[in-house]
Each structure stands twice: as structure tokens, then as C-alpha cells.
Amino acid sequence: MIASPSTFQFDVDQIRSRFPALTITDNGAARVYLDNPGGTQMPQPALDRIHYYLTHQYANSGGVFRTSLETDQMLHDSRRAMADFLNAPSEDEIIFGPNMTSLTFTLSNVLKYWIHPNDEIIVTRLDHDANISPWLHLAEDVGARIRWIDFNPPDCRLNIDELEAILTDKTRLIAIGLASNSVGTINPVHKIASLARAYDVLIYVDAVQYAPHAPIDVQTLGVDFLTCSPYKFFGPHQGVLWGRYDLLDRLPAYKVRPAQEQPPHKFETGTQSHEGRAGTLGALEYLAWVGTQFGDKFRNQFPDFQERTLKLHAGMAAIQSYEQTLSKHLINGLKNIPGTTIWGITDTHRLDERVPTVTFTMNGHNPRVIAERMAKQNIFIWDGHYYAVETAERLGLDRSGGMVRVGMAHYNTIQELDRLLECLHRLQTKE
Numbered sequence: 001m002i003a004s005p006s007t008f009q010f011d012v013d014q015i016r017s018r019f020p021a022l023t024i025t026d027n028g029a030a031r032v033y034l035d036n037p038g039g040t041q042m043p044q045p046a047l048d049r050i051h052y053y054l055t056h057q058y059a060n061s062g063g064v065f066r067t068s069l070e071t072d073q074m075l076h077d078s079r080r081a082m083a084d085f086l087n088a089p090s091e092d093e094i095i096f097g098p099n100m101t102s103l104t105f106t107l108s109n110v111l112k113y114w115i116h117p118n119d120e121i122i123v124t125r126l127d128h129d130a131n132i133s134p135w136l137h138l139a140e141d142v143g144a145r146i147r148w149i150d151f152n153p154p155d156c157r158l159n160i161d162e163l164e165a166i167l168t169d170k171t172r173l174i175a176i177g178l179a180s181n182s183v184g185t186i187n188p189v190h191k192i193a194s195l196a197r198a199y200d201v202l203i204y205v206d207a208v209q210y211a212p213h214a215p216i217d218v219q220t221l222g223v224d225f226l227t228c229s230p231y232k233f234f235g236p237h238q239g240v241l242w243g244r245y246d247l248l249d250r251l252p253a254y255k256v257r258p259a260q261e262q263p264p265h266k267f268e269t270g271t272q273s274h275e276g277r278a279g280t281l282g283a284l285e286y287l288a289w290v291g292t293q294f295g296d297k298f299r300n301q302f303p304d305f306q307e308r309t310l311k312l313h314a315g316m317a318a319i320q321s322y323e324q325t326l327s328k329h330l331i332n333g334l335k336n337i338p339g340t341t342i343w344g345i346t347d348t349h350r351l352d353e354r355v356p357t358v359t360f361t362m363n364g365h366n367p368r369v370i371a372e373r374m375a376k377q378n379i380f381i382w383d384g385h386y387y388a389v390e391t392a393e394r395l396g397l398d399r400s401g402g403m404v405r406v407g408m409a410h411y412n413t414i415q416e417l418d419r420l421l422e423c424l425h426r427l428q429t430k431e
């Protein structure tokens, strides 16, 4: 899947020059943004789109005058770009909303018509709670049963054998993450979809933590719904839900009467964040630019795609390849710090099974204290469970402050990682 790094040049300085936030210093210290799983920084094209929309086109949708017509065009363009990003067959399969969590609750609510008493819903202990709680509520509301898939510590891979054991004629829905926000594992969703094909099961995929790191093709994944959040892939605070058109068409929507009856509009209640949509369009234009600049070596992986879809996917493949060099450097560096346990895949030959989100604990140091010490050096990292409460509990870390999470993006550098590793090393050896 991944082209050999020796044949591939990724100019991270050129990438960084497009992100104004990366040039900011505080008291002379550059900021090191390693909080990316919580939200990424925005490139200039996304900021420009928002600014232009707010200054030149700001209006409500559906009018006959210039600003409203331009608003409708922009809303259409952002939906089309999002469809290209996911290789969705139609932009009418793309629903925008405030965030992934709200969209998932919207869908879990309407799936009450699909799931009946004694049906079963499968969830995993590796997921963010936004892909668990909506299904727990749904199960409680309709009298369905929740079945769990566990994972294997410490490498934190899902136990797929368990899925095979619990998948039955009663199963109606599998809710699964494409990548863990906590330990970075990429789940074999395509394989799960193949296993589930023999049953009358819907598959709902949380791709929030996968979307910033690799190309997504909803047509080859073989699933029914997929969600992601543009603010995790260089856009503003927004959520996106893709669903198969025939399903979206059949499902009821809680909507006001004058709103359109067809998907996606029937699920987009009220006035959208138009400036958010403009920013998402700008973020996707930026990612297509990444494809133009650095994606040449990857284009042949996507032979049948139309030009912008091709650019977006080649760009994401280039990002994935570069980020694997970052993961390798960080994992090897952490392995050299005494008393450090990395939770998740640490075999650097298996980097295509993880995203560059690396989580660890250090003997004798509470995760919050480590994050605070790094914050003093202007290095931004997270501590805690990050709403992956089941994962933290399963690892036995929920009562001890969780874990430290270093989440990289394609604008991070080896030098930034070295700065982090040096600070961690000093902390542990008390130099």
C-alpha cells in the first residue's frame, strides 16, 4: 500500500509554511502541537475561505440575491468536496452537522425503527464514547442487547475472534472505530464488513481519528455509515456523516415540515454553520494541494478516481507515509526512556496497523504532571482517557490519571519529537 520512503520526498517546511499557527512563539519558545487528536491547526486556504465567506457571501440559504446564491453554491461545493474526500458515490450521501457526537445521536435515534427488542448491537472497548453511548441509549430505549468486543493489551488490537463468536442472526448493528483515539490502533473494518455481510447487519464506522492520517474510500470499505470531524483534519469545528443513499432515503428524520424531504437535507436541521462549511471546503482544497505537491508516487494506487478525488487520496497517502517516519522515531525514542510503557502497537514493522497517536505511561509520574511539565516547555500533549473510557478501564489506568497521548499530524517534525523526547528523558532521569 505504502510507497517506499526512499522514492518519496515530503517537504515538511513547505507544508508548515501554509499553517500560520505553526509560526507562533511564546516568550521565544516555538509551540509544539502534539495535541492533534483533540483537533488540528488550520492551513491558510481554510482560514481564507472562512474570511471570504464572512466578508463577501454571508447570508442565509435559499434566496434569489447574490450573497444567498453564492452561499448555496459554496454549500454545494463543500458537500461535493467532502464526497470526493471519502470517495462517496454522491454528494447527497454527505450530511453535515455540528460534530460527530451529535450526528451519531441523531442517527441512533432514527435507528429505533431498525432495531427491535432482543436484537443485538455490537460495540467495542477500543472506541471513543461517542461511538458507544448513543448505542447504549438506543439499546435501552428499544430493549436490545449490547455485546462487547474486547482487545488485547498491551498492543491493543481488537479481538476479532470474539466478533465471529457473537455475530448471529440477532445482530442488527456493529459500531466500530476505524482508528482508536486513545492508542492509535487501526481496526480491520473491511474484514469485519466481510464477516458481517452474511447477516442483516448495519455497520457504523467512526473514522474521526483515521481521516487526518490516510485515504478513506467508503465504496471499498463495505460499510453503511461513516463519520468524521473536519476539525481533526485541518478544518473548523464541524461533523460529517456519510451514509448509503438508499438507507438515508428510507430512514425517517425528525425535521420541520417545510424542510426538504430528501437526504441529506432532511437530516440537516436548521441553519448550518456556513462559515464552518466554507472552512471545511478550504481544508479539503488544501489536502488536494498536498496531493498535487507530494502525491505523484501514490496516484497509481487510485487508478479509477476522478481528478480531485485522486489528488485528495494521493495527498492522504503521502501524509500517511510521512507520518509513519514520525511514529517510528517517537516509538523508538520512547522505548529508550527508562520506566516507560507504550500502550498500543510498538513493532515498527507494523506501522500500517496504527495511526501516529502514541500513548504511554511513565513509572513514578502521573500523566497530568507529565502534560503540565511539557506545557511549561510549550509542548502541547494530552493526558487522561480522552473519552475512550472503556479503553482506559480495560487497561487498568482509569483510576491513575489515564495515559499521556502524543498525537502527531503531517506538519510535525522529527526535531519537534526530539524536543519532546529530551524533555521526557530529563523528567525521568531527573537531570
Ligand SMILES: Cc1ncc(COP(=O)(O)O)c(C=O)c1O
Residues within 6 Å of the ligand: 037, 038, 098, 099, 100, 101, 102, 128, 130, 131, 177, 179, 180, 181, 206, 208, 209, 228, 229, 238, 239
Ligand atoms: C475517535 C473519536 N470519535 C468521536 C469523537 C467525537 O467527535 P466530535 O467532537 O466531532 O463529536 C472524537 C473526538 O475526539 C474521537 O476522537
